Amino acid sequence: MRTVIATARRGHAGLFGFAVVMAAATVVLAVVALFDQRTLLDAPLWLKPIKFTVSFTLYGATLAWMLGQLRVPAPPPRPPRRERRCHDRQGFLIMATSFSTHRWGAAAAP
Incomplete structure (x- = not known):
């Protein structure tokens, strides 16, 4: 017990x-x-x-x-540094464009 x-x-x-x-x-x-x-x-x-x-x-x-x-699985291997940097840049670009389109859409609305 x-x-x-x-x-x-x-x-x-x-x-x-x-x-x-x-x-x-x-x-x-x-x-x-x-x-x-x-x-x-x-x-x-x-x-x-x-x-x-x-x-x-x-x-x-x-x-x-x-x-x-449950058994705890091993963590997945980390991608190489260059690949991580590329993913960080892509994430930043997606975030920046979504933020800017949101702001422009709000400014255009009456």
Whole structure:
């Protein structure tokens, strides 16, 4: 059991934290449901929020665990310096032309 929790925590810490918070909210809502006997259309008022927190807990914990099962792939090799510089220039030209056409279009509009 400890390895499953450790794998889930390692898989995605934020998602694991979300699952823990939802589990705590489930417990709180269950206690509230015991003391608050109101109903809506003959169903306990707190049943729907409890169902949501249970489903979010199970989904978050399962997804965090599954992400922990993945092997981290090796990063792709970096392109040569000359190629990176060329890509940087192309990106700058695309950004500059899109910005300038946006500005000219705004100036031409009444």
